[in-house]
Amino acid sequence: MLALEEHPEHKDCAMPALSRIAKTLLPKRVKRFVLLHILGGRRLKDHIRLRGSRIFLERDLMPWVATRHARVLFVGTGPYTYQIENLFRRSGEHYTTIDPERSAATWGARNHIVGSIAEIGRHRPNGHFDCIVLNGVFGFGIDQFEDQRATVKVLHDALVPGGTLLVGWNTNLTPDLDELDLFKPYFTKAEGLPWPHRTLFPLPETHVYDFYTRRED
Numbered sequence: 001m002l003a004l005e006e007h008p009e010h011k012d013c014a015m016p017a018l019s020r021i022a023k024t025l026l027p028k029r030v031k032r033f034v035l036l037h038i039l040g041g042r043r044l045k046d047h048i049r050l051r052g053s054r055i056f057l058e059r060d061l062m063p064w065v066a067t068r069h070a071r072v073l074f075v076g077t078g079p080y081t082y083q084i085e086n087l088f089r090r091s092g093e094h095y096t097t098i099d100p101e102r103s104a105a106t107w108g109a110r111n112h113i114v115g116s117i118a119e120i121g122r123h124r125p126n127g128h129f130d131c132i133v134l135n136g137v138f139g140f141g142i143d144q145f146e147d148q149r150a151t152v153k154v155l156h157d158a159l160v161p162g163g164t165l166l167v168g169w170n171t172n173l174t175p176d177l178d179e180l181d182l183f184k185p186y187f188t189k190a191e192g193l194p195w196p197h198r199t200l201f202p203l204p205e206t207h208v209y210d211f212y213t214r215r216e217d
């Protein structure tokens with residue numbers, strides 16, 4: 001996520017460069033190819049995927065999630081997220097992505113929702129997901145404290161009791177919401193995972209992963 005902060009122009013990725021007609025008509029895999037290999041998205045993808053926090057997400061965290069959880073919601077998509085769906089081939093019908101940006105659907109899963117996480121209750125029943133990954137969304141769209149508080153409640157409602165929540169955030173973009181007790185009413189700190197409740201990376205990375213378990217009602 002540090003990369004995006006250093007290069008804010010990357011936030012919108014290369015998708016707007018494709019015409020509206022191309023966006024509508026081209027199959028997703030062709031659009032991905034054009035964006036990555038012709039319009040330069042590959043540079044952004046490679047740049048981000050070299051970060052220690054990203055390597056951890058792709059090589060450790062998401063494979064672990066995929067072996068333990070079938071109904072997974074991944075919030076926010078980009079040119080560096082689409083390959084994660086491959087880990088869920090076995091349970092492909094249940095791996096879901098969501099992003100309010102229409103252009104981000106190109107990087108979304110077969111089950112992709114164009115919408116805000118705030119509206120997930122309109123698309124899936126309460127308690128539907130075993131695991132939700134909210135990585136790089138606080139500070140990259142959900143920025144106000146009260147919106148973050150409301151999102152934590154939404155995540156609680158969308159998860160099954162005992163379900164797992166992973167929150168990836170940046171210390172230079174977001175206050176420590178755990179310290180501010182935002183999660184406490186709805187989640188406990190996850191135990192028994194291969195990693196501590198909080199996983200940090202050496203500077204200059206500011207990325208943090210926090211793991212929670214949804215409280216029983």
Ligand SMILES: C[S@@+](CC[C@H](N)C(=O)[O-])C[C@H]1O[C@@H](n2cnc3c(N)ncnc32)[C@H](O)[C@@H]1O
Binds near residue numbers: 075077081141
């Ligand atoms: C920095 S990117 C992170 C993408 C991805 N989660 C990852 O781990 O790489 C932030 C993404 O969050 C999306 N986003 C912002 N606000 C959102 C919201 N309210 N609901 C869902 N996604 C949101 C943005 O559109 C953008 O695609």
